[in-house]
Amino acid sequence: MVIKILxxxxxxxxxxxxxxxxxxxxxGIEATIVKVENIMEIMKYGIMNTPALVIxxxxxxxxxxxxxxxxxxxxxx
Amino acid sequence: xxxxxxxxxxxxxxLLPLWYLAYHNLQPMTDWFIDNVLGLSKGAxxxxxxxxxxxxxxxxxxxxxxxxxxxxxxRSYFTPERTRKALEGKKTFTGNVMAATLGIxxxxxxxxxxxxxxxxxxxxxxxxxTFSFLIAAPMINEVAIVLLYGMFGxxxxxxxxxxxxxxxxxxxxxxxxLKLEKWVEPWVYQAxxxxxxxxxxxxxxxxxxxxxxxxxxxxxxxxxxxxxxGILVGAGAHGYVPEEFMASLMGKTAWYSIPLSVLVGIPLYxxxxxxxxxxxxxxxxxxxxxxxxxxxxxxxGLSLPEMVILRKVLKLPLIFTFVGIVGSGIMIVGYLFNYIx
Numbered sequence: 263m264v265i266k267i268l269x270x271x272x273x274x275x276x277x278x279x280x281x282x283x284x285x286x287x288x289x290g291i292e293a294t295i296v297k298v299e300n301i302m303e304i305m306k307y308g309i310m311n312t313p314a315l316v317i318x319x320x321x322x323x324x325x326x327x328x329x330x331x332x333x334x335x336x337x338x339x
Numbered sequence: 340x341x342x343x344x345x346x347x348x349x350x351x352x353x354l355l356p357l358w359y360l361a362y363h364n365l366q367p368m369t370d371w372f373i374d375n376v377l378g379l380s381k382g383a384x385x386x387x388x389x390x391x392x393x394x395x396x397x398x399x400x401x402x403x404x405x406x407x408x409x410x411x412x413x414r415s416y417f418t419p420e421r422t423r424k425a426l427e428g429k430k431t432f433t434g435n436v437m438a439a440t441l442g443i444x445x446x447x448x449x450x451x452x453x454x455x456x457x458x459x460x461x462x463x464x465x466x467x468x469t470f471s472f473l474i475a476a477p478m479i480n481e482v483a484i485v486l487l488y489g490m491f492g493x494x495x496x497x498x499x500x501x502x503x504x505x506x507x508x509x510x511x512x513x514x515x516x517l518k519l520e521k522w523v524e525p526w527v528y529q530a531x532x533x534x535x536x537x538x539x540x541x542x543x544x545x546x547x548x549x550x551x552x553x554x555x556x557x558x559x560x561x562x563x564x565x566x567x568x569g570i571l572v573g574a575g576a577h578g579y580v581p582e583e584f585m586a587s588l589m590g591k592t593a594w595y596s597i598p599l600s601v602l603v604g605i606p607l608y609x610x611x612x613x614x615x616x617x618x619x620x621x622x623x624x625x626x627x628x629x630x631x632x633x634x635x636x637x638x639x640g641l642s643l644p645e646m647v648i649l650r651k652v653l654k655l656p657l658i659f660t661f662v663g664i665v666g667s668g669i670m671i672v673g674y675l676f677n678y679i680x
Contacts, residue, residue, distance in 0.1 A: 301453055301651070305532050309454055310420060310458035311418070311454065326553075
């Protein structure tokens with residue numbers, strides 16, 4: 263699975279990236295994590311409020327930093 | 340899971356009476372603490388400075404926590420997507436009014452200014468209307484409203500919201516009339532806005548309360564230090580700096596003080612939590628209300644970092660026009676209030 267973190271480098275985006283990496287590691291999920299900082303790329307996902315979490319090209323969470331629990335739920339469903 | 344959620348729903352309801360008791364008994368509690376527990380001599384500079392801090396800091400924090408919690412819940416009803424939808428194809432003036440109003444309640448962080456700008460322009464929201472939103476969103480800040488209410492009363496808070504709205508509406512309207520689309524970076528109009536196909540999240544009331552908690556956690560942990568520092572400066576000035584100290588510099592008679600305050604405010608980047616206690620000190624020491632308000636609006640409404648971010652989508656002449664119009668608006672507000680009060 264390919265996980266993308268969309269964000270232009272704001273503190274919240276970094277938090278989301280860090281949390282996602284932790285969740286992936288702790289649960290032994292097989293995934294590649296890509297940080298997308300290019301605004302044109304971000305716009306392709308129709309995001310107006312960063313950060314966003316994209317799983318296999320589908321936007322799962324946008325505009326907020328979810329709890330680790332929630333990240334785990336969206337990654338494993 | 341459900342049980343845990345239910346608890347989250349009841350805690351705020353149970354805390355509310357406690358909050359009320361604490362808020363309304365703060366003065367006697369402070370006096371008791373200062374006079375009886377610490378046994379300091381009444382009227383001494385240090386005692387009064389301490390009394391000011393011990394009273395003001397919890398008061399402001401109590402107000403902040405409650406309001407941010409409520410604002411967090413309200414904001415969960417307003418997403419940028421919904422706001423954009425509401426603004427699509429609106430006639431200019433109505434659009435400006437709506438955009439400025441929605442700017443207050445829609446969650447916004449200056450780091451999201453670019454995707455938001457692109458999203459608005461892409462879906463056909465006029466440039467001027469987009470600006471009304473971009474001006475109101477940072478300038479009318481809930482933390483500032485709470486602090487102004489707590490330190491100056493509801494009238495000053497209302498003046499701040501009302502004039503902030505007026506500036507955002509009129510500045511956006513003027514930018515729209517000037518037809519400045521040529522000063523938007525051309526790539527903006529080529530950006531392909533995808534549709535993420537994600538449905539609007541359907542939130543239950545419990546998860547909206549959750550967003551209230553999240554907002555409190557995020558904002559209070561970020562601003563408490565600034566509030567403390569601001570009030571500390573206030574407490575220090577309270578007993579030690581002579582009254583009328585600022586009168587010659589920022590008083591009514593100094594006509595140049597308003598443009599100067601606005602200019603100084605632009606590069607100063609502070610969040611509302613830090614600036615309002617400072618403003619209260621300025622006023623107490625002789626600065627006039629209009630000048631102090633203009634200074635505050637310039638600090639939180641016109642910020643250099645945000646302009647640097649916006650430079651990616653706007654050419655310099657447009658940024659200067661934007662700053663010029665908003666800056667003039669703030670100055671007019673300043674002069675108006677110096678004249679009225």
